Every structure is written in structure tokens, then in C-alpha cells.
Amino acid sequence: MDFALTEEQEMIRESAESFLADVSSSQAVRKAMMTEQGYDDEVWQRICEEMVWPALHIPEIYGGMGLGYVELAVLLEKMGKYLLCSPYFSTVCLGVNALLVAGNDEQKQAYLPQIVEGKLKATLAYTGMNGRWDAHAVQATYQTTSSGFELNGQLRFVPDGHIADLLIVAARKEGSQCEDGIALFAVPATTQGISRQWLPTMDQTRKQAEITLHGVVLDQSTMMVDENEGWSKLSTIIQLAQIAVAAEQMGGAQKTLDMAVDYTQEREQFGRKIASYQAIKHKAADMMLKAEVARSAVYYAACVGQEVISEDGDPVLIDDLPQAASMAKAYCSDAFFFNAGNAIQFFGGVGFTWEYDCHLYFKRAKSTETFLGNASYHRELIAKQLLDADGDVS
Amino acid sequence: MKLQFSAEDELFRGEISSWLADNLTGEFEKIRYRGGPSDEHMYPAERHEWEKKLAAGGWTCIGWPEEFGGKNATIEQQVIFHEEYARVGGPGRMGHIGEGLTGPTIIAYGTDEQKQKYLPTILDGTELWCQGYSEPSAGSDLAAVKTKAVLDGTLKKWRISGQKVWTSLAHESDWCFVVARTDPQSNRHKGLGFFLVKMDQPGVEVRPIEQLTGTSEFNEVFFDEAIAEDILGQPGEGWTIAMALLGFERGVSTLGQQMLFQNELDTIVKVAKSNGAGHDPALRQRIAEAHTGLRLMRYNAMRMLSDPTSGDLDKSALVYKLHWASWHRNLGKLAMDVLGPESEICESGPYDLTRLQSMYLFTRSDTIYGGTNQVQRNIIAERGLGMPREAKG
Numbered sequence: 033m034d035f036a037l038t039e040e041q042e043m044i045r046e047s048a049e050s051f052l053a054d055v056s057s058s059q060a061v062r063k064a065m066m067t068e069q070g071y072d073d074e075v076w077q078r079i080c081e082e083m084v085w086p087a088l089h090i091p092e093i094y095g096g097m098g099l100g101y102v103e104l105a106v107l108l109e110k111m112g113k114y115l116l117c118s119p120y121f122s123t124v125c126l127g128v129n130a131l132l133v134a135g136n137d138e139q140k141q142a143y144l145p146q147i148v149e150g151k152l153k154a155t156l157a158y159t160g161m162n163g164r165w166d167a168h169a170v171q172a173t174y175q176t177t178s179s180g181f182e183l184n185g186q187l188r189f190v191p192d193g194h195i196a197d198l199l200i201v202a203a204r205k206e207g208s209q210c211e212d213g214i215a216l217f218a219v220p221a222t223t224q225g226i227s228r229q230w231l232p233t234m235d236q237t238r239k240q241a242e243i244t245l246h247g248v249v250l251d252q253s254t255m256m257v258d259e260n261e262g263w264s265k266l267s268t269i270i271q272l273a274q275i276a277v278a279a280e281q282m283g284g285a286q287k288t289l290d291m292a293v294d295y296t297q298e299r300e301q302f303g304r305k306i307a308s309y310q311a312i313k314h315k316a317a318d319m320m321l322k323a324e325v326a327r328s329a330v331y332y333a334a335c336v337g338q339e340v341i342s343e344d345g346d347p348v349l350i351d352d353l354p355q356a357a358s359m360a361k362a363y364c365s366d367a368f369f370f371n372a373g374n375a376i377q378f379f380g381g382v383g384f385t386w387e388y389d390c391h392l393y394f395k396r397a398k399s400t401e402t403f404l405g406n407a408s409y410h411r412e413l414i415a416k417q418l419l420d421a422d423g424d425v426s
Numbered sequence: 427m428k429l430q431f432s433a434e435d436e437l438f439r440g441e442i443s444s445w446l447a448d449n450l451t452g453e454f455e456k457i458r459y460r461g462g463p464s465d466e467h468m469y470p471a472e473r474h475e476w477e478k479k480l481a482a483g484g485w486t487c488i489g490w491p492e493e494f495g496g497k498n499a500t501i502e503q504q505v506i507f508h509e510e511y512a513r514v515g516g517p518g519r520m521g522h523i524g525e526g527l528t529g530p531t532i533i534a535y536g537t538d539e540q541k542q543k544y545l546p547t548i549l550d551g552t553e554l555w556c557q558g559y560s561e562p563s564a565g566s567d568l569a570a571v572k573t574k575a576v577l578d579g580t581l582k583k584w585r586i587s588g589q590k591v592w593t594s595l596a597h598e599s600d601w602c603f604v605v606a607r608t609d610p611q612s613n614r615h616k617g618l619g620f621f622l623v624k625m626d627q628p629g630v631e632v633r634p635i636e637q638l639t640g641t642s643e644f645n646e647v648f649f650d651e652a653i654a655e656d657i658l659g660q661p662g663e664g665w666t667i668a669m670a671l672l673g674f675e676r677g678v679s680t681l682g683q684q685m686l687f688q689n690e691l692d693t694i695v696k697v698a699k700s701n702g703a704g705h706d707p708a709l710r711q712r713i714a715e716a717h718t719g720l721r722l723m724r725y726n727a728m729r730m731l732s733d734p735t736s737g738d739l740d741k742s743a744l745v746y747k748l749h750w751a752s753w754h755r756n757l758g759k760l761a762m763d764v765l766g767p768e769s770e771i772c773e774s775g776p777y778d779l780t781r782l783q784s785m786y787l788f789t790r791s792d793t794i795y796g797g798t799n800q801v802q803r804n805i806i807a808e809r810g811l812g813m814p815r816e817a818k819g
């Protein structure tokens with residue numbers, strides 16, 4: 033048993049820290065977030081070519097670095113800390129994971145090397161218009177045709193859906209319900225019948241899109257998994273993504289704590305640093321507790337994620353993926369929101385201004401809390417496992 | 427980062443679990459799951475016998491160096507011991523103060539003669555220890571101790587006068603370690619000594635404290651020119667030794683404590699499933715939150731017990747007490763809310779509480795003893811976040 037980061041993981045953490053401090057300053061974030069594209073081309077190019085981060089957990093046979101999910105979590109923590117504006121989350125934590133979990137070898141060969149080279153951005157499009165995150169979220173439909181499939185429907189809340197080159201689309205057989213009838217398709221975004229619309233969002237550092245599928249004709253090779261395995265693979269992809277969001281949230285929770293405490297060491301009122309007031313110290317202590325527990329939640333969940341993407345993962349840990357992901361997402365969502373909200377309070381009046389960065393974190397905290405299910409949603413999933421006889425997690 | 431224990435450690439787990447299965451039986455069956463927090467007053471004689479049984483099996487003081495009779499067990503093995511012990515409902519340890527606090531302190535600060543005198547009877551489970559730290563006016567503020575130690579020129583021993591409080595098992599113990607002021611002119615953490623005092627003597631009186639549970643696990647101990655058998659270290663070194671002592675446990679028992687928490691949570695889940703509370707959406711949220719909190723507590727502990735050279739890990743240790751104490755207090759309330767109207771009904775009259783009622787009431791002390799939540803928050807803010815220290819009176 034050893035729950036400390038390895039030397040290699042510490043190195044990834046340090047190099048991410050220095051690179052992101054440089055390219056993802058407050059100024060850089062504000063510039064990128066004001067664009068519809070949502071990121072700076074040059075920074076993304078450096079991420080792909082200089083840091084080779086998209087290759088991180090792609091197996092070596094597809095040209096990747098073959099590292100694990102803990103390494104990815106360490107990196108995501110720093111991206112969350114610096115509010116990095118980039119298609120990294122969508123491409124790697126949704127696209128790559130989907131290909132690793134549900135892609136056949138041909139699909140992996142076709143897309144993963146391109147992602148390694150920085151030539152392809154990907155995302156996962158599974159949520160329809162009903163605002164759900166479970167199997168009911170899949171509302172787009174597919175029909176089998178003589179040469180393949182035809183897809184129709186509307187997808188919403190798709191991260192970076194307006195700029196991704198490859199869409200991993202979940203669609204259900206017409207008339208199917210809930211977990212049944214769901215299949216996954218790897219669809220180039222330029223395919224005829226797809227229209228995409230950027231959705232302006234309150235958190236400008238994370239871009240979302242609405243995608244309309246209107247008689248999209250696909251050949252057989254685009255199908256990743258059919259209705260027999262669709263939901264089981266999709267739910268694994270979603271759970272891996274929840275862990276990734278939680279890692280970013282933990283970085284944000286730590287950063288908002290650090291910002292807030294630094295400020296209380298400068299700001300004086302009634303002739304004292306406000307850090308000297310117990311009302312402030314005790315709130316800061318609660319924030320640190322949340323950041324630390326969030327860190328434990330993420331490290332554990334990342335260890336589970338690692339087993340899931342490994343060839344010979346530990347079956348006991350693999351079985352724990354749904355609960356590990358829900359625990360991490362529930363705890364980190366609450367922790368980040370708590371810390372980001374308190375940071376505004378610590379900064380006082382200036383925390384309420386556009387000029388200070390508090391609001392950027394406060395908005396990111398809310399968008400990531402909502403994305404892939406908030407804390408209540410995940411606690412109910414856990415409650416089902418604990419309290420309901422069938423343990424059904426639908 | 428590795429979640430699994432090594433094959434060697436798993437062998438160790440097999441050894442302790444099969445020993446417990448073979449020995450925690452017969453006359454000891456009735457003390458399984460007994461004598462833990464909120465139940466420490468129960469079955470003292472049987473639990474003392476059990477200490478000797480454990481010792482005979484070689485399962486006391488396993489973390490001590492081999493030269494003093496221990497197994498020099500690694501942190502992992504100690505964790506495993508505590509886990510397996512709690513898993514089978516091992517009775518609350520009467521020897522834990524001697525094994526976990528006095529022994530390691532004597533090993534670190536005692537003379538050879540003191541080691542030979544005190545360690546063997548801790549090891550074999552025959553002599554029990556209690557601790558004399560807190561006083562009526564020195565609770566969270568331990569450095570405010572007023573108990574005095576005066577050197578008796580004829581006897582060449584120190585005599586202790588004063589009052590200690592919240593001393594658990596005082597009436598069952600053979601020995602007490604006492605922090606007392608050797609220099610009457612001194613204040614705060616200067617001028618203190620660390621004394622080893624025999625309980626069975628005219629100058630020592632033990633009075634039980636009746637708690638809000640109606641039972642008595644803690645005591646007041648009055649010293650009136652009681653003779654201290656020994657002083658550990660030199661006069662004036664008491665504070666250093668007292669602080670070192672608090673660091674000795676290093677949290678290895680926390681995973682065992684979590685097993686007890688798991689038992690309590692399992693009971694609550696069982697009740698919720700049977701009485702319909704498990705269908706209440708608000709209670710479902712709280713049960714899931716309690717479950718999550720306990721599992722994350724385990725990963726915190728694992729971080730805390732992993733290589734302590736990384737800065738991150740010190741932080742997980744700093745928040746640990748505040749986390750478990752607050753979590754457990756919430757669990758107590760959850761237990762009552764899940765029970766609903768049944769939560770009011772006692773086991774029997776006149777005031778025999780159910781286990782969950784005792785637990786609920788006892789958890790109000792969790793956020794007080796061993797550093798209140800407020801003191802914990804000061805420590806976290808000051809040591810973990812570098813915020814200004816509180817002004818000291």
C-alpha cells in the first residue's frame with residue numbers, strides 16, 4: 033500500500049505547473065474565453081507538440097506515451113488550477129477515453145495516432161434536450177439501412193461540440209427505452225446532415241454546442257458498439273469523464289483556497305490583517321479540509337480509472353468504478369463550489385468585480401458541478417447501490 | 427500510487443485473522459464489539475483478561491522494536507492488525523495507553539533501568555496505564571497545567587499535588603503518567619515534568635464523572651502529595667516529552683476506528699432498509715453522504731500513512747481529526763433521524779440506552795476531546811495555511 037505520487041508523477045505535476053503558469057495566465061484565459069472557438073491555436077499547438085499531453089494515456093502501439101489515469105489526474109488538477117482554455121478535456125477525457133473503451137482496433141488506428149499528433153480534436157455527444165445525464169439522456173435515434181445507419185436528433189451541452197473534428201455520438205434505436213437500444217458511433221464532424229451551433233455559456237472558459245443530426249447517413253465502419261453493449265460502454269466512458277472533471281475541480285478547489293488565503297494576508301481592516309481573524313481562519317480551515325479530502329477522492333478514483341483502462345486491471349477495483357466516480361464527482365463538486373464561493377467572500381467587494389479572477393472560478397465551479405451530474409445526482413446513485421435491493425444504477 | 431497491500435502483508439493479515447478466530451471465543455465471546463468508545467466502562471475484568479491473552483499470543487505492542495519485545499511491525503502491518511482486530515469486533519483495548527503512548531515514550535526518553543522496569547508489564551498485559559494530561563482549567567490549552575511536583579528531599583522522589591480530569595480507565599489502571607509543574611515560578615510550557623505515578627497509594631483518589639449518557643467512562647483524579655515513582659527525562663522537559671507522546675500513535679489505529687464506524691453505518695443502513703427510511707429522498711442523500719465521507723476518510727488515512735516526506739501528506743494529517751470527528755457527529759444524528767420515533771425508546775429502564783443512542787450522545791464529545799474542532803481549525807489555519815497565530819494570554 034502506498035498512496036503517494038511516484039517521482040514520475042511529481043515530475044509531470046511540476047512541468048505542468050510551470051508550463052501552465054506561463055501559457056494560462058489570467059490574461060491568456062480572458063483572451064481565449066472571449067472567443068467563440070474558446071482557445072488559443074498557438075497554445076493548443078504547444079500542448080500537442082511540445083508537451084505531447086494528448087498522447088499521455090494513449091497506448092504506445094497507437095503512438096501514445098502509455099501512461100496511466102493517475103498521471104492524467106495530476107495533469108488535470110493543474111489544468112483546473114489554471115482554468116486552461118483548450119479542447120484538451122473534450123479530446124482526451126471524452127474522445128480518447130471513448131475510443132479506448134468502445135473503439136474497435138480499426139477505429140483506434142484511424143483516430144488515436146491523429147490525436148497524438150495534434151491533428152484531431154474529438155468530443156462525446158450523448159446528451160439530448162432533456163437535461164439528464166443518465167441513460168435517459170440519449171435521445172438521438174438511429175435506424176439500420178441497407179448500407180449502414182441513419183441518425184437523427186438533437187444533441188445539447190456537448191463540450192467543444194462546435195470545434196471538434198470527431199464526434200462520438202450516442203444514439204438509440206427508435207422506440208427503445210432507457211438503457212436499451214443505445215449504440216455508439218464515431219462520426220467525422222464534417223459528415224453531411226450535421227449542423228453545429230455554439231451556445232454562449234455563463235462559464236466562458238468551457239464551451240458548449242448544440243448539434244443537430246438531420247438524416248446523417250453513416251456506413252457500417254462508424255459503429256463502435258451496438259445496442260448490446262452501448263450503455264455499458266457509454267456509462268464507463270461517462271464515469272471515467274466524471275473522474276477527470278473531479279480532478280480539475282480539485283485543482284480549482286485548491287487554487288481558490290490559496291488565492292483567498294493569500295489575499296487575507298495582504299488585506300487589512302480595523303488595523304489588522306484579516307487573516308488574523310478567527311472567523312476567517314476557521315472558514316479557511318474548512319476550505320482546506322475540503323481540498324484535502326477532494327484530493328484523496330480523486331487519487332483513489334484515478335487509481336480505479338487506471339485499472340479500468342489497463343489490459344489486466346484488478347477486477348475488484350474495476351467493479352468499484354461507478355461508486356468511485358460518483359464519490360469523487362459528488363465530493364469535488366461541492367468542495368470546489370464551497371471554496372470558490374468563499375473566495376469571493378474573502379476578497380469582499382473586489383471579489384465581486386470582473387477584474388479579479390474569483391468569478392472565473394466561481395463560474396467554472398458551477399458549470400463543472402452541473403456537468404455529468406451534480407452532487408445530489410451522484411449521491412442518489414450511491415444511495416441506490418446501498419439501499420435498493422436490486423442495486424440498479426439506472 | 428498503489429492501493430493493494432503486498433503479498434507479504436496479506437500473509438500477515440492471515441496470521442492475525444486466524445489467531446483472532448481461534449482465540450476470541452468461549453469466555454471472550456461476550457466482549458466482542460464491547461468496550462469501545464461510549465462503552466468503555468463495560469466488562470473491565472474480562473477485557474483485562476483478554477489483554478493477557480493477546481499478549482500471550484504475541485499480539486501486544488507489535489509496533490515496538492524487537493529488543494523490547496515487539497515485532498517491529500511496519501506501518502502497513504500495524505494498519506492490518508487494527509483492521510482485522512476491528513473487523514471481528516475485538517474488544518476495546520484496555521492496554522492502548524500503555525502500548526501506544528507510555529511505552530513508546532519510555533523507549534524514546536527513559537533510562538535503561540526505566541525501560542526494564544516498565545516495559546515488560548505493558549507488553550504482557552498485566553499492568554494498565556491511564557493518562558494525566560487535562561485539568562479543569564487546562565483543556566484545549568494544555569500548557570495551562572497547574573498540578574505541582576515538589577521534590578521530597580528525604581525520599582528523593584517527586585510528590586504530586588493537583589487535579590487531572592477526563593482520565594479514562596483511571597479506576598482500573600495501575601499507573602498514570604502525569605504532566606506537572608516542577609518549577610512553581612514557571613508558566614506555560616516551561617518548567618514542566620513528566621511523571622510516572624502508581625495509582626494504588628494514599629495520595630491518589632479517583633472519582634467517576636457521570637456523563638450525559640448516564641454512564642461513567644471518565645474520571646477525575648486527585649493527587650495529594652502522591653509519590654511519583656519516576657520522572658521521565660529531566661525537570662523542565664515535560665512539555666517536549668508530552669508533545670512527542672502525542673505524535674507516537676501516528677494514526678495507525680485510525681483504520682481500525684474506521685471499521686467501528688463502518689459497523690455503525692451498516693447498522694443504520696440496515697435500519698433504513700427495514701423501516702422505510704431508505705425511501706426518504708433527504709435521508710437517502712445523507713446516507714450516501716455518510717458512506718462517501720467514510721470511504722474518503724480511508725483514503726485520507728492511507729495518504730497520511732504513506733511516505734510522509736511529501737508535503738501533501740502532512741496536510742492530510744492536519745485535517746484528519748476535524749474530518750472524522752465532524753463526520754461521526756453527523757452520523758450520530760443520522761442514526762436518530764433514520765430511526766424516527768423509535769430513536770427515543772430505550773433498551774430498558776431506568777436509563778439503559780441502545781447502542782445507537784449511546785453512540786449518538788457520545789459523538790458530542792468527539793468534536794471536543796483531543797483538540798476541539800475550534801482548536802483543530804486554528805491549527806489547520808496556522809500550520810497548514812500559514813495564517814497568523816492566535817494571541818496567547
